[in-house]
Amino acid sequence: MVPLQYYIIMSAILFTIGIYGVLARRNAILVLLSVEIMFNAVNINFMAFSAYITPATMVGQIYTIFAVASGAAEIGIGLAIILLIYRGRETVNVDEVNMLKW
């Protein structure tokens, strides 16, 4: 049997990789993929806790169903915004999108 701790640490490392990707990438599509990694790390956490801590109520699994659905909606929005930016200025690089100062 795999100890719960292993899942939690693995997901923490995965989440951190996602953070690095969000901060270091300039291509907006790659930033989105990094955010996906972070969301999936959270989902692993919920699934593992659901299996080990509340096997009967399945709260974590149900959370994950909702999170996956809303995550997919978010990716759709994100890609639409990226297309909009691309149409306006032929770039998808976050740091070139700088008419407004951060």
Add this chain to the structure above:
Amino acid sequence: MAREFIYLVPEIIVLATALGVLVLDLVLGAKRKPLILALASVAGLLAAAGFTANLMGQRAIVMADMFVIDSFGLVLKVVILVGAALSVLLAVGFLERPKSHPGEYDFLIVASTLGMMVMTGSNNLLLAFLGIQLTSIPLYILAGFKRNDSKSSEAALKYFLLGVLTAALMLYGMSLLYGLTGTLNLTTIAARLGGIKTNDPVLFLGMVFIIAGFSFKIAAVPFHFWAPDVYEGSPTCVTAFISAVPKIAGFAVLLRLVYTAFPALTPQWTGLMALMAVLTMVTGNIMAIPQKDIKRMLAFSGIAHVGYALIALAVPGQNAMGALVFYLLAYSAMTAGAFTIVVAVGRVSHEHQITSFAGLGTRAPVLAAAMTVFLLSMLGFPLTAGFTGKFLVFSAAIEKHYVWLALIGVINSVISLYYYFGVVRQMYLTPARATTKMQVSGLVWLLIAIALTVTFALGIYPEPVINLTRHLVVLFARF
């Protein structure tokens, strides 16, 4: 179960309004379409506000412990609904341009409002998260609604990327809290935390991440980076909505989280809130001074106001909660009023520099006078809503022996004099570049009149509302 739906009637009306607007958009002809759609949305939102007010005094947890009905939530829902109705009206002029998709615009505003109602009432972290999603997703799109304006697209991109990043952080915190307590229900979390050491570092980490995620919605420092850019880039009528209404829901969900789920950790979160309040006030006021764009200036001023309101969260108690509700009401009235005038001026000058207000005192004396009132109210001048709000918040802080926090608030109010006066100076002391009288539509006058009435009413005769916030605003969790 069937009995429980009575408590959800306002939400159901708002949902029906959203869907009805979409259908109307298909069947209506192009003539007067923006106005008719706006009036339909306003009718739905105000009907929902009426039903919400009708529920006042009820206390219940419905839908399998998911959704709380208490007067704290109901009062804020009324404010949210009225605010949303006013911002729908404000957008009519913007949507009368060709190819501006009025049906989709009104639908998104109403859908976002529904999200805020869900946020305000949620007693479950999953539902709170979905409420935040339902609030944010339409706002990302509305920020980019001027599709051929690349500043608007840029605002949408920044809002979206920072929004999902903080959402991920918040969800990570929720997962840790779930691991500790085995539930996402706020009331149950509080009960289960009784068996856990309150100095558990995982608990603290989880709480900090969740508070961080909620703070993004209210634009508290250090989660404020999106605000100036989004305010500047979005269409101004969207900025007016974003600046006034979602912050109310953000504060509601934040207060419900810390009061309901973390009474055991009160010292920890009050410390966090006090720190965030100071950072937010100082950053907002300092950064507002050099701004040249009125929308950016109001963005930072809005951040500063979030800081004042956070003081009320840092000193828990009935009075502080009432002060917070009052402050949010005052803040949304004066912000909505100020942005309405920015919209009116922007329609003539087609820019949003503070210098575009030059000579407004001669070109449109009434408009300039109203703007002066809103700015004085933001400053906290006596006889305006802002003064009463600040007075209540600071006295709640002093009552709990947080004199230093109130003092920092007062000092910050003095700093804000500088940049608010900058606008007043432009309006009255700088000669106008154009001398023509400004044309302002009747709808805009109506909105300004409403905002002015609320601002003065809360400033001159605030007793009824104060009594309301003191005695009626009760949280379900405390009973």
Add this chain to the structure above:
Amino acid sequence: MSGQLLAFWALSFVILSGALYIVMTKNIMHAVFMHLLTMSMIAAVYGLLHADFMAAMQVLIYAGAVTAMVVFALMLTKSQSRPDGAGIAVDNQQRGASFLTAAGFLAVVIYVLVPQKWAVHEAAPVVKSDVAAMGAIIFKSYILPFEVISVILLAALIGVIVLARKED
């Protein structure tokens, strides 16, 4: 070492190195395909947790739908090369600072999480992957979130159409 533990180590290795590849590679197309692999391996982790239904959802939505959407976006934006054929850097200038931030975050989280004793249920990890039971829970206790997510999807759908539609 039990078979499950072995499977966990293998999956973790693939997931973490896949994720690292996604955030490091210079080629966006490779990143997207590695995303497909990583998401499928996460589905396998759900299988390891006996959550077969969620594993199937993960493959369908993250590995399938999301990857397909991203591929479309890539094709529509031609984001990796300029018209003159020169490549465009996909990383910004703050790689060092990003690395330090991420490392700091990881250090804090690991420091907090490693010594944690979770209140593991004695029957764990026995998971009913009973879709019928899950459906009953969703439509009884979670009916309100279910309704809310339907509105979220509708709003997202309409929003995407408004933003991405070409004006004629």
